[in-house]
Amino acid sequence: MSDGAQPMVRAEGVRKSFGQVEVLKGIDLDVQSGEVVCVIGPSGSGKSTFLRCINHLEQVTAGRLWVNGHLVGYRERGGKLYELRDKEVSAQRRDIGMVFQRFNLFPHMTALENVMEAPVQVKGVRKADARRRGIELLERVGLAERVHNYPNQLSGGQQQRVAIARALAMEPSLMLFDEPTSALDPELVGEVLDVMRGLAQSGMTMVVVTHEMGFAREVGDKLVFMDDGVVVEVGDPRQVLGDPQHVRTRAFLSKVL
Amino acid sequence: MAAEAPDTTRPAPPEPIEAVPVRHPGRWIATAVIAVLAAMFVHMLVTNPVFQWDFMLDNMFTPAVLRGAQTTLIMTVLAMVLGVVLGIVLAVMRLSPNPVVSGTAWTYIWFFRAIPRIVLLFFCANLGAMYGTYELGIPFDQQLMGWLGLSGDLRFLGLDGNQIFAGFTAGLLGLVLSEGAYMAEIVRAGIQSVDPGQVEAANALGMSRGKAMRRIVLPQAMRVIIPPTGNETIAMLKDTSLLIAVPVTTELNFQLRAIGSRTFQIIPMAVASILWYLALSSLLMVGQHFLERRFSRGFGTRETKAQRAARQAREIGNTK
């Protein structure tokens, strides 16, 4: 764990099937600590499924996946894999923040309560401390005025920023973003990307599934192009976007750029 | 005139529309018919001697009747609270990935929904006849001890069956067993109405299945659960009159009817019964209203207390 060179995420031959359908067909990928990795690819190529495997919302069917040196969802002993219990899986997820396309804020709680919920309920942080920290985080995403609003009283961009603050409240070492701006009106995309840019500059390790090529080029350290359950091309974002090596990457980019 | 007016004046706003409204003669006819029928009804209530209003008023608030109303209300509330708890347990079991657990819940619901409450109540009242005493201990203890070559049993607590399954407890048991089955289906529908993304978000934050259920899913499911539960509560209030099958004689309807049969004033006391149930169910509706408000937080557009305070603070700040 203390090994500095150890990647934050390491995927080796990760496969995932739903019934007969194989959605991930062997993904190999390393994400170094502090790196921002952007993932692009056509709809249905398995980007969300891969992200969900990283925090064990989906169980991989073959291959190995490590986060921070820990095997995700299993314990390996004597060459055998043992499934982790519900409690142990939950403990693994505490270090991983996730932001969803549809925000998934808790509608029966105010913005502040959303942000306080996990620290208080999961980590046992004292309410007063969680409140102070929650207000700080909401200020950081530019929502100091909105702490007592319920999600349905906020715009999409504001909701997504609350969702980011909620994930940050658990002080994760890795943040996963699944198309965080795809459900937003165009004029609200910028405010969310600004928050994410700030987060990247603060040194957070991030895996971002996105269609925002500008963000990928500017903020990403690495760009991954996925198609049909495999990683087709990985590289420096400028390079991949400017001079794609693979014909499938070129075909995809010619459609979206 | 208009030409002399300064340029800055805007054209006069169009004058408000004054049109002849559509007439609705049908409405007037309906109103007249209903008024006549209502007058006839009131006339009948006042003039028909069977109602005996004075007698009714004198007898519908006797101490025995008031105790009966109290029993009925307490029974309703207890049966509903325990029934809801049982329903939540059954609903969570029903949604379990373990087929034995969900099958057990299904069987329970299938069984207890099929039995008329009055039949179940009668059965519960006579559970005392099944075993003389009910004991708490290790299952199959006598067989187990015999097998180990020992004599005796492993029982800690013994209760007289005829005592526990009499009156209030038997009645409560029957109503809770039955209500649990109905509530299970209501709660299940409520749980399933919550967006699965909510559980995912909770899990992604490191919440366990149980905690996500308690903190995230159930509070949201309450919005869907409460209105049908209000119906169930009012049905329960009325079904306490079935306690006659146990019998629980301190219950409201029994007391009112007893006065009616004793004095041969059947109709006044039946009307008294109607009025009592109306009053009690109105009381329960008020409770439902407040519960619904509590659990609709975040779904309406109502301003919350904290928001109002914050807004007022801002406004005071602005005017300074």
Ligand SMILES: Nc1ncnc2c1ncn2[C@@H]1O[C@H](COP(=O)(O)OP(=O)(O)O)[C@@H](O)[C@H]1O
């Ligand atoms: N729970 C599931 N059950 C069955 N099929 C699924 C499930 N989740 C995703 N899939 C399928 O997996 C494929 C990849 O989906 P997804 O990872 O969401 O793609 P992307 O995010 O790249 O658009 C799709 O064909 C989708 O239908």
Ligand SMILES: [Mg+2]
């Ligand atoms: Mg997706």
